[in-house]
Amino acid sequence: MALVRFTLRGDCRITSPTGSVLTPRGKKAMGLLAMLAASDNHTRKRRWLEEKLWSDRASEQARGSLRTTLVDIRKSLGNFADILGSDRSSVWLDSTRIETDLEDSDSSREFLEGLVIPDPEFTDWLMRQRMTLRRPSGTNRPEAHLPARVTIQCGEPWNLSTAASVKPQIVNDQVGKIITDFIAISRRTITETTADLVIRTSIEEEDRGATILVQVIDPIRDEIVHTDHCFADDLSSFLRSQELLGRFCWNVADLTLEKLPGLQRTQSPLVTRSAHVQKALRKVLTFDAAEMRSSLEVLDLANDEMDAGLYLALKAWAMTSMIMEGFLVEDAASLEEISALLARAEELSPGDPMMAAVSANVQAILFERHDNAIGLARRALRENPNNLFALQAMSVGRAARGELEQAYALSQQSKSISALSKFEAMCNLHHALLCISLQRTEEAVASSKLAAERSPAYRAPRRQLIGLHAAQDKTGESLKLVNELKTIETDFNIERYLFDHSYPSNTLRKSGYLDRARQTLSGRK
Incomplete structure (x- = not known):
């Protein structure tokens, strides 16, 4: 037949x-x-x-x-x-x-x-x-x-919820989204289940405001993994504010994710998957050459243990960050490898919002494929409007389209949400670059300084400050930064910085700051 x-x-x-x-x-x-x-x-x-x-x-x-x-x-x-x-x-x-x-x-x-x-x-x-x-x-x-899906229980089971539980559930859900985003093959639930992690929020409202307490619990060992609280003068305004709610929940989730690898569990997917991602993120965000290279090995190991689009997208992002810092040559081979990583990530995890957000970040910053970046970022932001990678990618894409007010608002949102987290330096550097493009000099200086303070090995914010201070006729401040940069970028040369178009200072160059900086820095050592 x-x-x-x-x-x-x-x-x-x-x-x-x-x-x-x-x-x-x-x-x-x-x-x-x-x-x-x-x-x-x-x-x-x-x-x-x-x-x-x-x-x-x-x-x-x-x-x-x-x-x-x-x-x-x-x-x-x-x-x-x-x-x-x-x-x-x-x-x-x-x-x-x-x-x-x-x-x-x-x-x-x-x-x-x-x-x-x-x-x-x-x-x-x-x-x-x-x-x-x-x-x-x-x-x-x-x-x-085969890889089991990690389950994050956010709040009370649906059949036990009441009208009074809606406000705490908003916080539970936001914290759960962020934690889930960074753990490959995971999901959120509010059903009666044997969860790997439980998130509980309590809100006590009084005439003068509200107290919000979040507890993240290990149900296996009946231990608190992390707890945090905050006070809100106006609870409704707090819950409606992407920046206020986003910053609080992001920090709760970020600190929880840092602690998950330390849970005393044997062969736990929750522990091993969070450990891979958090270790790689910490290494990349040191902006140290050796640590950033080591992050690639961590992500390769993670992917050897389990194919997941998140690991491949993060490796593409780590390589992009290395190119931006000057630790990896931006040649055809590197770009081809990064493109292949993104394509494979999409094949493996087409519905993963964090994979989409990280891919969008690379598409926007490295390849300048802004329409692709906006599409991917929009997918991620529909799931979590406080996804830092997606906010950055969307900001870059909007700026490329000339939608500068939207780009600025998105960048400001990511900067505010990331405050006190390990992503603070990265988000402030992005905001500084956007402010340079918008000729918002004082704001660019403030964000660059904060990025440099948060990450002692971060070259990019120091590069921006040299040009910004020189354009402000603050030659002494510029030369101080030159000497500081030479301690972490030993082959730094002021003439190359000012005149070599291959040196990573394109934003300063395109915005006219280097033209002004040449008048005060050219010929100095």
Whole structure:
């Protein structure tokens, strides 16, 4: 009997026995057929499919979406529509009339390459399926050994919530979003579950304001991982403010993430995945050459243990940061490697908001692909409006489009949210560069100084200050910074700084500050 062919390695493609294309246009329709074709008996329960493709919808909506998708699939299959069957509980493919390429172990193509369905449950299934197919032929690796999803419980279970719990839940949700963003293969929940981490917020309102207390709890050992509090004169204004709420929640999450690697747990995904990312971030944000190079090894190790788009995107960002600091040559090989990392990250984790945000950052800053950057950043900001990487990327993209007020507001938001966190120097440097472009000299100086103070090895803010002070006719301040920079950039040369277009001072050059600086610094040592 001639069979309908399901090609699942590489681009998803369904062809008739005569070679005509039967592939449906919709991504979820393709994903549904792939999930049926990849299952042992080519059958799945309706509820299982609904949970994988429409996990963000209520049951009734998900059921309706599944019915519509099945209709669309049957239309695309045409004369072969009867290979797809369904009843009240299940959906299936006729196993006697289809064939797949899943047993083709010689194929070098990835399972469902390029199929992006932004649903975390589908992404989780896709990652597991890819890892299963990568096993050597004949092995039988238990399902339990595949990467488990880390669960962060944010607040009270939904069935116990009341109107009074809405305000605390806003804080729970924001802290949970940030923590989840930095842990590969993780999710937030408010259901009754055996969670890896629990977030609880208490709010006590009085006439003179409100006290907000957040506790992050290790439910396995019944210990507090981190706790913090703040006071708000006007609780409603606090909860509506992206900057106030964002800064508080970001710092709670950042300090929690720093402490997670120290939890006394054996072989815990929560501990190991947070440890990889936090170690790499700390190394990059030292802006020390050796530490930044070491961060690449950390991320390679993380990716060896588990394929995750977040690790690859962070490696691309680390390499970009090294290029900006002058520790990595910006040549064709480096740019090709970074592009490949971003493409692979998107394939592995298409629904990961932090992967999208970090990729957007690289696209905006290194490649200047501003439309791509804005699209990726928008994806991340829809999930978390306080994502620092996405805010920066969106700011750069808006500035490139000439939307300077929006760019400034976004940069100011990221600068404010990052205060006191390990990202403070990075965000202040970005804000300084934008202020230089906008000729906001005093603000650029203030942000550059703060970035330099927070990170003693950070070259970029010191480079900006030399030109800014010289343009202000503060020659003494400029020369003081020159001597300071020479201690961390031993081959620094003032003439190269002023005249060599390959030296990383493009923003000062484009904004005219170096022209003014040459008048006072040229010829000095």
